Amino acid sequence: MLRSLHTKLVMILVLLILSLMTVVGAFLLNSVEAFYLEDFYSRVATRFSDPEMVSDLRTAAEGEENGAEMLQRVLSAYSGELGLDGVNRRLYILDETGSYLAGDDPEAGTQLEYTENLTAAVRGEVGDETNVAADYMDVAIPIQRGDSNYIIYITDNKATASSLTNQMLILILEALAFGLLISILLSFLLSKTMVTPIQRLTEGAMRVAEGDFSRKIEVDSRDEIGVLTDTFNDMAGQLRRTLRQVENERNKLDTLFLHMTDGVVAFDKDGRLIHANPAAARMLGRSIGPETTYDQLFGGLAPLEEALSTPDHLSGELREEDRYMQLLLAPFDRESQGGVLVVIHDITEQQKNEEMRREFVANVSHELRTPLTNIRSYAETLSDSAGDIPPEMEKKFLGVILNESDRMTHIVQDLLTLSRFDSGKGELKLARFPFAEAVQDLYNAVYMEAQRHSHTLNLEIQPNMPEIMADRERVVQVMMNIVSNSIKYTPDGGVINIYAGHKKDRVWMVVDDNGIGIPEKDRSRIFERFYRVDKARSRQSGGTGLGLSIAMEIIQRHEGELAIVEKEGPGLAVRMELKIEGPAHG
Numbered sequence: 001m002l003r004s005l006h007t008k009l010v011m012i013l014v015l016l017i018l019s020l021m022t023v024v025g026a027f028l029l030n031s032v033e034a035f036y037l038e039d040f041y042s043r044v045a046t047r048f049s050d051p052e053m054v055s056d057l058r059t060a061a062e063g064e065e066n067g068a069e070m071l072q073r074v075l076s077a078y079s080g081e082l083g084l085d086g087v088n089r090r091l092y093i094l095d096e097t098g099s100y101l102a103g104d105d106p107e108a109g110t111q112l113e114y115t116e117n118l119t120a121a122v123r124g125e126v127g128d129e130t131n132v133a134a135d136y137m138d139v140a141i142p143i144q145r146g147d148s149n150y151i152i153y154i155t156d157n158k159a160t161a162s163s164l165t166n167q168m169l170i171l172i173l174e175a176l177a178f179g180l181l182i183s184i185l186l187s188f189l190l191s192k193t194m195v196t197p198i199q200r201l202t203e204g205a206m207r208v209a210e211g212d213f214s215r216k217i218e219v220d221s222r223d224e225i226g227v228l229t230d231t232f233n234d235m236a237g238q239l240r241r242t243l244r245q246v247e248n249e250r251n252k253l254d255t256l257f258l259h260m261t262d263g264v265v266a267f268d269k270d271g272r273l274i275h276a277n278p279a280a281a282r283m284l285g286r287s288i289g290p291e292t293t294y295d296q297l298f299g300g301l302a303p304l305e306e307a308l309s310t311p312d313h314l315s316g317e318l319r320e321e322d323r324y325m326q327l328l329l330a331p332f333d334r335e336s337q338g339g340v341l342v343v344i345h346d347i348t349e350q351q352k353n354e355e356m357r358r359e360f361v362a363n364v365s366h367e368l369r370t371p372l373t374n375i376r377s378y379a380e381t382l383s384d385s386a387g388d389i390p391p392e393m394e395k396k397f398l399g400v401i402l403n404e405s406d407r408m409t410h411i412v413q414d415l416l417t418l419s420r421f422d423s424g425k426g427e428l429k430l431a432r433f434p435f436a437e438a439v440q441d442l443y444n445a446v447y448m449e450a451q452r453h454s455h456t457l458n459l460e461i462q463p464n465m466p467e468i469m470a471d472r473e474r475v476v477q478v479m480m481n482i483v484s485n486s487i488k489y490t491p492d493g494g495v496i497n498i499y500a501g502h503k504k505d506r507v508w509m510v511v512d513d514n515g516i517g518i519p520e521k522d523r524s525r526i527f528e529r530f531y532r533v534d535k536a537r538s539r540q541s542g543g544t545g546l547g548l549s550i551a552m553e554i555i556q557r558h559e560g561e562l563a564i565v566e567k568e569g570p571g572l573a574v575r576m577e578l579k580i581e582g583p584a585h586g
Contacts, residue, residue: 009194013187017179025172029165036161037130037137040083044139044154045128047082067145068093068101071152084153089156096142096149098122103153112153115140116373121151197225200230213240238279263325263344265292266332267562271304274339283344285320298342301327307340317347324351368411371404417550428471428557430582434466435507439500440470442479446487454493469582470558478551482511482574486546492517492572506560506577516573523564527552560585 041069056074060067071093075082083089084104092103098118100109112118117127121140128139137156142149147345197220204217216233220226263280267273271294281288284297294304305441312328328343378397382389389397444457450457486496490513496529518526527548558578565573 009185009191010184012184017412018176021172021176021179025176028168028172032165032168033132033158033161036164037132038136040089040156041128041130041139043082044141045488046080048141049461053078057152057266058145060148060460064386065144067104068150069142069497070097071145071150072102072245073409075152083156084154088159089154092153093156094151094153096151098151101150116172118151118153121153139415146535151496152202185579194225197229201225201270204232204236208236213237213243226458245573246424256427256472261346263342265297265341265344266341267304269308271295280342281324281341283320283346287337294340297327298327302329303539304340306329318344323348329383368584369409370409371408399518409544415546428474430469430471432467433470433472434465435468435502435578436500439479439498439509442476442483443498445480450487450496453490455487455490456479456495457498458495460497465500465502465507466580466581468507468578470578472555474554475558475578478507478554478576481551482576485513486513486515486574488512494571503582505580507580508575508577509566510573510575512565512567512571512573514569517570518564526564527562556585 017171018203027091057071060070064070070093070451075084077089079091081084083092084091086104090104091107092102092109092112094109094112096103098112098114098121100112103109114122115127115134115136115138116131117129117138120127121142122130125144126139127139128263130137130143135158137158139154141152142152143152168515172366176548200217203213207213207215213236216236217229258277260277261279263277263283265273265276265280273288273290273294274294276288277290288297294307298307301318302314307314307329308331310329312332312431313328314325315329318325318327324347326345326347329340330343332338378401382394382397437459439459443457447457482498483498492497496513499512501508552562555576555578560576560578562574562576565575567573
């Protein structure tokens, strides 16, 4: 209860009034007593400094027998001015030794104590010293009347002063009680006026702390508290906008973190998991839970202490089954060693591309070296044996040289075609043409080749085939490649079926043979450059290993599909699909 600001303000005001009244009361009480002391001594001093009264006191009449009674009579004439009432303030006439001679109270006079002032008068000095602590006031004045020495002794028992002081004390207490009552009422009103806005500010601050920014605090005044309230409302609004921006940024980061393709894992300085995105678990091939530690995942790559103390970052590679991953480990909040952040980047494709590049270079070198070796060998033979070789043999050697030159020309042309596709310069020349007519022309073009191998070549085209938007020359090139492969890799006397049709917004063609086919393990790679299932047989048939790669590039640029179709029995079935309206970006 005492911790309440309202109570504290009331207590402070009550104590302030109480202290003020106490000081004022003490000052008034002291002032009353001081007034009476000052009044007593000033009256006596004033009267006894009057020459006329002093003369009356000192001059004795002829034949005067009792000087003390005469002194009393003279002073009685001045009793009003001296304040003598015979009850509280009394007059005594004493001899020079301080013995009682006359006065207002003979009984009390005979029992007078020798005070400091009276003792001074006995010594012949005026005794008018003030003693605030005493419960009386007195003045002793030695005086000579005629030939006798007397002491005029005036005492006051302070009864009047005490009575007035008591009345003043009662008045002060009454005023104090009334003042306390008023002060309590006013302090309640004042504290209520001051505390209510503060209570509103406190409630508003608690709502803001709980995240509630919906309500503003009412501003009832334009004083300092009103300005503070207005400022608090502005601060709460700004804080609300700032938190909303922070929340939006956090949502963006969370979305990016959850859906980014790279894996991200964060650990604290003790190696405990802070956060991990789904990509990290997917790339590492294991679940990452709250109990997962740094040592369990990456301890083999670099110790945690090393990762925390590195000035820049650490890098390394990790392999999981057939996947290659590059790891970047960087500390965050280096000043307090907050932890380490691990970024996982899948470089499987880069590794595969690098391997393919090396294999591609090796294949190109090998493919070009073989015909070059043959050309050089036959050319050297012709050169060394010029004039000695029979014409038939010379013609045969020249034929080999021409065939190998054609083979090199085909390889270079295919490489140039792929290079144009890779550089984005192999633009398609789109035009509308009848798809059925192109398939029929293909059938007519390969029919004689199929007959030379004693193949049965069948063609089946659905009726009402539409025209398509495509690059006819490129599409026919793909068709020719597929059918030529069937003719080459089907033993003599085989059967090759060509089907063509359309469905919804696409046309398709399937080439189905009963040849040697392709093993299951090699089917996913037959569209790679220079890949051959049987390298020796492919070279014997004159293949470069680039035909299907070029075919796939052409179909992909048409936004179509080229794939092997599952079938029962021996042989291979290849399906080609194209959009009737052509690619969206030609």
